[in-house]
């Protein structure tokens with residue numbers, strides 16, 4: 001038996017976290033979760049007003065930056081390192097969005113845009129994040145998607161491919177950065193009721209989608225933020241290179257019992 005105090009392992013007092021895409025939805029909820037456990041959060045969003053709104057509600061620091069631009073990511077991590085001083089640094093990157101990309105579409109540039117929006121900035125986060133954490137350690141959590149490991153063709157195929165790339169990149173980085181005391185993990189949500197999706201979809205849509213989910217409901221932003229909080233905290237001190245699905249069982253396959261064919 002150890003004398004571990006598990007409540008202490010959930011305390012983030014004295015720690016600085018950078019949340020990229022903090023301005024609404026899952027990012028906003030992640031800021032709330034980290035801040036409730038004592039972290040000081042640098043709330044980064046491309047829309048300054050969103051960053052300011054979330055920072056002021058959570059005693060954080062607002063920073064406007066576009067995560068797809070290397071020079072802006074460099075600035076974000078130098079600012080965060082100044083705020084933190086010498087302790088470990090945490091990063092949660094939430095930025096990502098589905099663009100319509102049919103395979104037969106004439107718009108071949110949309111594939112590239114989708115990868116910029118989902119995957120390229122993950123590389124930048126790992127690059128600048130690892131540099132900032134080099135002598136102090138820390139951890140990074142990325143938001144992937146169950147689309148990254150459950151194959152479904154259609155308009156979101158480019159998005160799914162980029163998220164699959166994100167999962168793989170995070171695992172490789174976890175292996176490379178572990179000796180430097182840096183952990184890297186991914187939370188892969190299933191369908192989640194973010195304010196943006198709720199505003200854009202009918203009650204009928206949510207009812208229909210819920211019937212496909214083993215637990216019978218879509219996720220809430222708090223479901224996703226809870227998993228992020230676990231991975232970001234010392235509770236997960238020995239956990240790296242993992243992709244945790246937060247999807248009510250969706251990635252297990254279709255709901256329904258297996259029927260034997262008549263012999």
Ligand SMILES: NC(=O)c1ccc[n+]([C@@H]2O[C@H](COP(=O)([O-])OP(=O)(O)OC[C@H]3O[C@@H](n4cnc5c(N)ncnc54)[C@H](O)[C@@H]3O)[C@@H](O)[C@H]2O)c1
Pocket residue numbers: 020021022023024025026027044045046047050065066067068094095096097098143144145146188189190191192193194196197
């Ligand atoms: N909602 C779902 O069902 C679901 C399911 C699986 C995965 N996800 C993933 O969860 C993440 C968050 O989804 P959400 O619906 O909460 O997002 P959202 O679009 O509601 O919010 C994203 C935030 O990021 C900011 N942002 C966008 N581009 C940026 C950039 N280039 N630089 C800095 N900030 C930028 C936006 O201003 C916004 O505040 C995404 O990665 C998404 O792919 C969502």
